Amino acid sequence: TEVRPIKAKILPNINLNMKSFSEDLEYAYSQFNDLINQYEKWLSDEKKYGENLSNSIFKNASSKNIIHCYKILDRIKEGLTILKTDKNIQDAFKLMNKAMYMQQVHYNIEPEMFSKEIDYEKILNETGRGNWRPFQICFVLLNIKGIVDPTCEDRSIVDLIWFPTGGGKTEAYLGLSAFQMVLRRIKDKADFGTDVIMRYTLRLLTAQQFHRASGLIYALEHI
Secondary structure, eight states: OOOOOOOOOOOTTOOOBHHHHHHOHHHHHHHHHHHHHHHHHHHHHHHHHHHTOSOHHHHHHHHHHHHHHHHHHHHHHHHHHHHHHOHHHHHHHHHHHHHHHHHHHHHTSOGGGOOTTOOHHHHHHHHTOSBOOHHHHHHHHHTHHHHHOTTOGGGGOOOOOOOOTTSSHHHHHHHHHHHHHHHHHHHOTTOOSOOOOOOOSSHHHHHHHHHHHHHHHHHHHHO
16 A cells, blocks of 8 residues: 655744744744644544544544544643743743754855854745744644653653654754753753663664754754
């Protein structure tokens, strides 16, 4: 059976801009609320569609998937609530966004173009970078509770991001990694040690991902 390619959907009326999020949390909250509302509306439509399927196998599969999706929705909402109420988490979220757009810029410029006076906003606008895809920022939000609460049941879950190469998986987990690393240092500046483990199965991917991860770490160190 051929599996159809999966592509991240772009929502034209929602602006998930990393630089804006690093500077204005109220703006971020408004965008997240719109994103959550659209996801909830989509889920409602999918639920009705599944209930009207004639084939019982597909109908049952749809029902199970919808249940999982609503659990994801609850986790995203809970993550946003925590973000709105904790100063350390807010600071970590803003700095994570800053590090993310910085590494995107530096990954795409030649060494001779480097300058301490880089106009990040100009380069981001020219290259069309610096924006989260909906699933990427939702991945960060739905994991906030699991990261900040050691007793959270979410820690027993393995979240699988299922996209083909080039779909945006790297940005999703780099964002969450940066959030965790920054939050850890905000809570205790002397808290050193291994924080994130990454494993790759293909040599080419290893080199590429090491480059991306290194750019993020340098951005975090600079910040």
